[in-house]
Amino acid sequence: MEAAVIDLKHLEKSFGKKQVLLDVSFQVQPGEIVGLIGPSGSGKSTIIKVMLGMEVSDAGEATVFDLQMPQRALLANIGYMAQSDALYEQLTAKENLIFFGQMKGLKKQELNAEVTRVAEVVKLTDDLNNKVEGFSGGMKRRLSLALALLGDPALLVLDEPTVGIDPALRRQVWAELKRLKELDRAILVTTHVMDEAELTDRVALLLGGRLIANDQPAALKEQYQVSSIEDVFLKAEGE
Ligand SMILES: Nc1ncnc2c1ncn2[C@@H]1O[C@H](COP(=O)(O)OP(=O)(O)OP(=O)(O)O)[C@@H](O)[C@H]1O
Numbered sequence: 303m304e305a306a307v308i309d310l311k312h313l314e315k316s317f318g319k320k321q322v323l324l325d326v327s328f329q330v331q332p333g334e335i336v337g338l339i340g341p342s343g344s345g346k347s348t349i350i351k352v353m354l355g356m357e358v359s360d361a362g363e364a365t366v367f368d369l370q371m372p373q374r375a376l377l378a379n380i381g382y383m384a385q386s387d388a389l390y391e392q393l394t395a396k397e398n399l400i401f402f403g404q405m406k407g408l409k410k411q412e413l414n415a416e417v418t419r420v421a422e423v424v425k426l427t428d429d430l431n432n433k434v435e436g437f438s439g440g441m442k443r444r445l446s447l448a449l450a451l452l453g454d455p456a457l458l459v460l461d462e463p464t465v466g467i468d469p470a471l472r473r474q475v476w477a478e479l480k481r482l483k484e485l486d487r488a489i490l491v492t493t494h495v496m497d498e499a500e501l502t503d504r505v506a507l508l509l510g511g512r513l514i515a516n517d518q519p520a521a522l523k524e525q526y527q528v529s530s531i532e533d534v535f536l537k538a539e540g541e
Pocket residue numbers: 317322340341342343344345346347348349385
């Protein structure tokens with residue numbers, strides 16, 4: 303088996319008296335889409351922040367490409383889409399893409415080609431020269447996703463990437479994720495949308511900061527004797 307891109311071992315994290323992560327361990331391999339699923343407040347974003355070195359865990363170990371984050375050297379290898387958009391409102395979509403692409407170290411010619419490519423994936427080609435301040439919430443989400451895709455990173459970490467994105471484009475985004483997976487990219491995605499969970503290779507089900515399941519969607523449905531991931535979720539929550 304190839305080395306894991308993301309390797310989380312026995313993570314514990316509290317905020318004040320509230321324990322948010324309890325003994326969380328899982329891995330994401332190259333060529334794998336893992337869905338991190340759980341109700342609001344179950345700790346999904348906290349896992350991502352610990353993994354990316356934006357929060358420090360109280361115990362356990364989190365490595366990305368065998369290194370503890372943050373690591374400047376890994377910046378170009380990771381496409382991260384946070385839950386809230388961090389965009390320059392006064393700049394156009396294209397200027398945002400160029401700015402972030404330069405930070406990732408993309409050279410001019412490559413960068414121009416990448417801007418065209420990622421704008422096409424999220425259907426923002428016709429809006430590239432418009433200022434972000436005039437964008438709808440969904441358009442900002444799409445631009446944030448385009449930023450994460452820039453430079454074709456080996457690892458994508460996407461926190462709720464399809465919120466506010468209409469069904470047709472959502473389908474297209476998932477087709478792109480599948481394509482990237484075939485190219486051996488590793489993808490970790492959080493979602494509230496249960497039929498999206500069906501599109502992953504593996505579902506990591508988080509409840510109250512504890513990982514209660516980590517398996518292929520089909521295996522989970524069999525284990526819980528139900529016909530959808532939504533039902534797995536409801537059954538697990540009820541138990
Ligand atoms: N910096 C912080 N200080 C105090 N509490 C925090 C902090 N960050 C998160 N929490 C708490 O930790 C818990 C888990 O939050 P987290 O954002 O990881 O959940 P989530 O599963 O990503 O939720 P959502 O789906 O709503 O984004 C919540 O109870 C939240 O209030």
